[in-house]
Each structure stands twice: as C-alpha cells, then as structure tokens.
Amino acid sequence: MSCDTPTYVFTPGTKPLLISIPHLGTEIPDEVQAGMADVAGIRQDTDWHLDQLYGFAEALGASVLRARVSRYVIDLNRPPNGESLYPGQTTTTLCPVDTFRGEPLYGAGAAPDASEQARRLAMYWQPYHRQIRAELDRLQSLHGAVLLWDAHSIASLLPRLFEGRLPDLNFGTADGGSCAPALLDAVVDVVRGGGFSQVVNGRFKGGYITRHYGQPERGVHAIQLEMSQRLYMQEEAPFGYDPAKARALQPLLQRMLGTGLEQIKRLAAR
Secondary structure (H helix, E strand, O other): EEEEEEEEEEEEOOOOOEEEEEOOEEEOOHHHHHHEHHHHHHHHOOOHHHHOOOOHHHHHEEEEEEEOOOOOOOOOOOOOOOOOOOOOOOOOOOOEEEEOOOOOOOOOOOOOOOHHHHHHHHHHHHHHHHHHHHHHHHHHHHOOOOOEEEEEOOOOOOOOOOOEEEEOEEEEEOOOOOOHHHHHHHHHHOOOOOOOOEEEEEOOOHHHHHHHOEEEEOOEEEEEEEEEEHHHHOOOOOOOOOHHHHHHHHHHHHHHHHHHHHHHHHHHHO
C-alpha cells in the first residue's frame, strides 16, 4: 500500500530494488513561494516525468520513492550539512538560491537563512531519508542484498554546469565506491551497442544518496543514473512528455533494472 506524505509518495515492493526519484517533486509551499522570483514558478530544473518513464517499476516488483516537494525548496540529494559534492565545480546547494542557469530564485533579502534551512531539513529532507533507510533495511533483511537505483534526468545542454552536450546515460557510483564492479559492469553492458551514448563516473558521480547509502561491503549497492531529458521529453517549457521517445527508452531501462536484480541475487547468494 502506498504512503503519501508532504515530502514523498512511497510504494513498497517485493524485490530487492528501491528506486528513489528525489528531484521529481514540483510542490512549493505557499510560504516559500511568497519570497521567490517568478522564475521559480517554471520549475525548470525538475526531473520531469520520471514517475511516468519508470511506470513499469511496480510491476517489476520494485519499491518506488517519489519526491513531492520541489528541489527549489530543498535538495533531497545534497548532504544535510550543505557541503559541496563537487568541490571546485558549479553546483546547487541544499536550499538552492539560483537555477541551473544562474537565475536568482529569491527576491532581495528573501533567501532562506539558517533557521529556515533547518526547518526545511526537518520537515522535508529527514522524512525522505528515514524512508530510504527503513526500506533498504527491510529489503536487505528479506533478500540479503539490495540495489538502490537513484533516478535522475537533466537538460542535455547546461553550459553553467558542464561543457557541450551531456551523454545520454550517465552512471554514477562514487568512483566505484557505492556498487560492486560486477553489478555495474553488467548493467552498463546492457546499454553498449544500443545507440545511446554513456559514461561512468563522468560529470555526475552520484549525489548524496548514492554516496551515503551505497555500502557494497554491507550488501547495499547504489547506482545513480542521470539521463539527458532529450531522450524522452521536450527540454524547454512546457516540458512535455514525448511518448514515442519514451517507448524506445523504457525497454532499455527495464533490461538494466532486470539485470541489476539478477546480479543482486548472485551477490546475496555468495
């Protein structure tokens, strides 16, 4: 049975697979929206339609955790202390103050202070992460090992964040620290030769969720997949879903996740 909270919607599954979608949310509470600039209302940095793209996940037996709150309120994939995951590179913060394109999200003097950031951390960030921890523990107790798949998407052209056009599929495992090499290799092998460009631990190496929860030595394996949005949707407003493109991509995602599950079963049997 699904659980619906102000931060997320969670549906438990039966297989050793948890799909987290931390940047899917579009909800901005009125008290936060009141201090924001007009550009925030576009919500252009949302990981649009990933719930629809991964719509097969529940039939696969996966647990699915879908964020409701917008990343403009708080970024559920950043460390709670706000430290940068990519030192020296441009990135957004725990409570972002600008968009990926550098546009201010708040009017003068309205950016969240330390007290407001702490409130958002307690109200939104902590419940999401408590749910991740609880579900990983549940699945691991049932299966011995578990795969955490952190699902993301982003516009393929964002000069402020990276040069040129982003590869289609960007796998992140914290430079190999969050996932068994054999599991990652098997998943990436599914992609090779399929007409999609891919990279492993390139510009996106995995955010806080991948880095924090991925502990392969303890049976928890985490992979982040950052996809170029051009693969399944319109990258400019109104950010429409493209069913034809999505139908070409979904079987590949299904094969990757199916392969991941096969590998998890092998790892648990060792």
